[in-house]
Amino acid sequence: MQDDAQLDAIFSALAHPTRRDILARLAKGPATVNELAAPYDISLPAISKHVRVLQNAGFIAKGRNAQFRPCTLDASAIARVADWTAAYSHIWDARFDAMDHVLKNLKGDPE
Amino acid sequence: MQDDAQLDAIFSALAHPTRRDILARLAKGPATVNELAAPYDISLPAISKHVRVLQNAGFIAKGRNAQFRPCTLDASAIARVADWTAAYSHIWDARFDAMDHVLKNLKGDPE
């Protein structure tokens, strides 16, 4: 997927409270689609679609265990969001410069 | 605006390449709506709506100067995105722990 198109998918996926909620749930550990659906008043197919959207955006990896589909959080898509914000960090937070400096050192890339 | 609703607005706003592009443009400095529209093939009203979406999400402050509407980037909404990712940082990047530690020190909140 192209960079722009993937950011479209990523941000669209995050633009729904239920989907952000599902990510928060998965941050605590894997869950099946039914488990993910449990807290909500909406139908299972609706949740199934939300999961699909998150999967297409790269937030979720879906496994197979018998008739279950255990979902796990794939952190890389979230990291891409963080990367996107980093391009603006110099504007919103002067501390970023210090952070950036520290990160370079942690990476073994001292200036 | 409620927290959830504002994140909806923020992420929806970012879910369109033209709008992300406009933010990138404004990161370089203020611009009027016409200036923002210049690079694109779409109509001025379409850009005007994109700007409105960004404004409603809190990304843009729109001033008044005669018949011009100089737009400036409001970094706080971008910071909110960064904050959102921070809740997941412990998953996607072990370095965050070190970063977090450093940030606390920078804030004058040593452990």
Place this chain on the structure above:
DNA sequence: ACATTAATTAACACTTTTATTAATTAACGA
């Protein structure tokens, strides 16, 4: 005053998103 420029509003068309219920697929287990 009047034409020009900047921008928004209005009315409309088209597509996508989000949800529903019913039907289907697939694997389990008694």
Place this chain on the structure above:
DNA sequence: TCGTTAATTAATAAAAGTGTTAATTAATGT
């Protein structure tokens, strides 16, 4: 085998998003 459970697919409806052109508002400057 046959009923149960997990999940998806299909058909559909309502709402939101994205774009268009034409009309309108508001301020400029000669």
